[in-house]
Amino acid sequence: MSQAPLYLQIKQFIHQKILSGQWPVGQRISTELELTEQFNVSRMTVNKAIRDLVNEGHLQRRPRLGTFVCAPEEKVQSPLLDIRNIAEEVTQRGKQYSNSVIKQSSILADEHTATKLGVMINSTIFYSEIIHFEDKSPIQLEIRWVNASYVPDYLNQDFSTITPNLYLSQSCPLSAIEHTVEAVVADDKVRDALKLKANDPCLLLNRRTWSHDKLVSCALLYHPGNKYKLSSKLIMN
Structure with a gap:
């Protein structure tokens, strides 16, 4: 052997x-x-x-x-080089979308967040945590920080009916994105949100978005690695 x-x-x-x-x-x-x-x-x-x-x-x-x-479970797939509204993705697959808003508040930026969002330390910024579901199964934990100066009405939105992605794309048209993808060991908070077991894989997408050269938001998007994959297509001329 x-x-x-x-x-x-x-x-x-x-x-x-x-x-x-x-x-x-x-x-x-x-x-x-x-x-x-x-x-x-x-x-x-x-x-x-x-x-x-x-x-x-x-x-x-x-x-x-x-x-x-058991039958192999088809992984949910999202485009890596684009930003899609997760609610639209789910419904286009013929599934039922829903979400749970965990937190939506105004906070002061610490050093780490200020650096990521491009603001001064102790600046007022907006923060949200949302779990997105497909047919009642969690497929994404979204943790997001938003520049309050550029999106002053962010906290007034009902994110149970409109996703942050859709609202931000309507309020601040996208001009640039930055993506980093990595496999991570999920902490207790992420495991609980995504219903992961201790050894289950977890995929983390770090995302920052700009509108008219202004850094609008940064987000951590956690996915169950055994149910989710990211893809890209590059067309060469």
Whole structure:
């Protein structure tokens, strides 16, 4: 056998069975005891391999019935080189959009936020936290800071009916965007908002937007990494 860790060898064995169709969707896989005996390893090692495949969406545990192959879950996709209204994205996929406004307030910019937003420390800025849902499943936690001087009516908006993205695009026409994407370890706040388990992947999009050379807002957009992906298309002349 290969020199990979034992749990990874077992994980690859199970995954190959799924990919080859030997274990089709709905098939109950070998029990942990059977795999323990087959590979001559501990139950903990087998459990680790199966747990990873469950977290990745390949397997599903059913209490008292066993572990079954499940259908691959199509990831939600958003354009990376553009800014789309998330409510519109969801409805265009034929899903139901909703959101939960967690916080909407006026705050004083600390050093870090002042630098990101291009304002003086202790300047009054606007802050909002919103969880966006697709068919009642959380797909994005939006944490946003807004330059109050450029968007004075931001706090007067009902973001349960209009998203910050849509309102800002109408109030301050977009002239430039800055994107940075990274995989992160979600903290408790993000995990709770997105209903993530401890080992679930999390995708973070850092975004800043300008209107007429004015830096209007900066946002942290967290997504469940096992349900979401970002894409881009570059056309070369």
